Amino acid sequence: MARHKPHPTTATKGSHRIWLTGATSGIGAALARRLLAEGHRVALSGRREEALRAVAGEADHALLVPVDVTRREAMAEAAQRIDTAFDGLDMAILNAGTCEYLEGGRVDAPLVERVFAANLFGAVNGIEAALPLLHRAREQGSRPLLAATSSASAFFAMPRAEAYGASKAALSYFMESLRLDLAHQGIDVSVIHPGFVKTPLTERNDFPMPMAVSAEKAATLIIEGLAARRRDIHFPRRLTWSIKLLGALPLSARIAIGKRLVRRDDSADRDTPESRQ
Structure with missing residues (x-):
């Protein structure tokens, strides 16, 4: 893929070399547009090149790198293409992810595997691929930043979110541990x-989403947090602080509150071994 040079009228606004995954919709697309508008050189990754082109628009300082984050070798190849174009990375924002729910306490192992493949191992593949480029930037005098999108659900266990919440909690732990090293x-x-962000993914949710913010607002808050080098970028604060406090309660209290969030699904209640005898 050809290297894209910064647009002369915008390059002075920003000078970072950034790799953004999950850039085709939702928070990722909003982040991409903001970062490109600021003049940064941004490598945009997602599975569909056509969608990446739509997000990049006319920005010739965007580098389109379509890739499936769950494929380790493909991510390594993507990083090599970015390195050829950018000669290092000042920032990697690993934003790709998915969400699927378990229903009625029935465990679907392939579903859990799909969610972990995207949310945890997709990020791990990106970290492995991006780190050499981040180290290169450090050697060039930059102070590189590695970021990943987890979720407020990592703070407090909720019903139906076994796969999604566990994958995000694992990602948060992984990143916090990696920070030390x-x-x-x-x-x-x-x-x-x-917290809740209005995106095509969350449009499928069949439950209330209190204090939901737009993808554009989320992008603004994330960019502000990254610029300030905040270790934990969480929003909207009223919601996320509440969830953090719930997660800090004693186990018995967390169970009591969590049980009240369980939906009573008659069809799920009937679908038991005893009911099928």
Whole structure:
């Protein structure tokens, strides 16, 4: 893929070399448009090149790198293409992810595997691929930043969210642990914990989403947090602080509150071994 040079009228606004995954819709698309408008050189990744082109528009300082984050070798190849174009990375924002729910306490192992493949291992593949480029930037005098999008659901266990919440909690732990190992290597680590954001993914939710913000508002808050090098970027604060407080309660209290959130699904209640005898 050809290298895209910064647009002369916008390049002075921003000077970072950034890799953004999950850039085709929702928070990722909003982030992409903001970062490109600020003049940064941004490598945009998602599975569909046509969708990436729509997000990039006429910005010739965007580098389109279609890739499936769940494929480790493909992510390594994507990083090599970015390195050829950018000669290092000042920032990697690993935003790709998905959400599927378990219903009625029935465990679907392939579903859990799909969610973990995108949310956890997709990010791990990106981290592995991006780190050499971040180290290169450090050697060039930059203070690189590694960021990943987790979720406020990582703070408090909720019904139906076994796969999604566990994958995000695992990602948060992974990033927080990695922060310790990278602290003396000159690479900062930020974890993004959004509450409810209005995106095509959350449009499928069949439950209330209190204090939901637009993808554009989420992008603004994330960019502000990244610029301030915040280790934990969480929003909207009224919601996320409440969820954090719930997660800090004693186990018995967390169970009592969580049980009240369980939906009473008569069809699920009937679907038991005893009812099928």
